[in-house]
Amino acid sequence: MRSQLKEMPLGDQCDDTLDAQKIDELIESTRVKAEQYAAEPDRFQLSSLELELRSAHGNRLIIYEAGQWSCTCSFFEEWGRCSHTMATLLLLKDSLFTEQEEIHD
Numbered sequence: 001m002r003s004q005l006k007e008m009p010l011g012d013q014c015d016d017t018l019d020a021q022k023i024d025e026l027i028e029s030t031r032v033k034a035e036q037y038a039a040e041p042d043r044f045q046l047s048s049l050e051l052e053l054r055s056a057h058g059n060r061l062i063i064y065e066a067g068q069w070s071c072t073c074s075f076f077e078e079w080g081r082c083s084h085t086m087a088t089l090l091l092l093k094d095s096l097f098t099e100q101e102e103i104h105d
């Protein structure tokens with residue numbers, strides 16, 4: 001497969017119509033590649049993640065790092081899990097982490 005990137009002019013606007021078509025083709029081939037990757041979740045490895053959740057009692061910061069989940073709420077501090085980290089796992093369940101049912105202590 002030829003590299004379309006190499007054929008893209010940089011700052012040379014001699015043929016706007018052709019340039020626009022090439023850009024469309026590039027974006028389309030990129031979208032197709034993205035769908036292929038998305039269909040193969042095994043290719044992805046979660047390394048770190050940081051989420052802010054607007055909970056019923058204020059904003060919570062949920063962090064995944066070095067294989068561990070954590071949350072800034074006091075419930076997590078006491079129990080090692082909380083509704084916020086559990087909700088995050090539910091949110092991610094159908095994407096990258098189907099094998100990860102439990103929060104690791």
Ligand SMILES: [Zn+2]
Nearest residue numbers: 071073082084
């Ligand atoms: Zn929490």
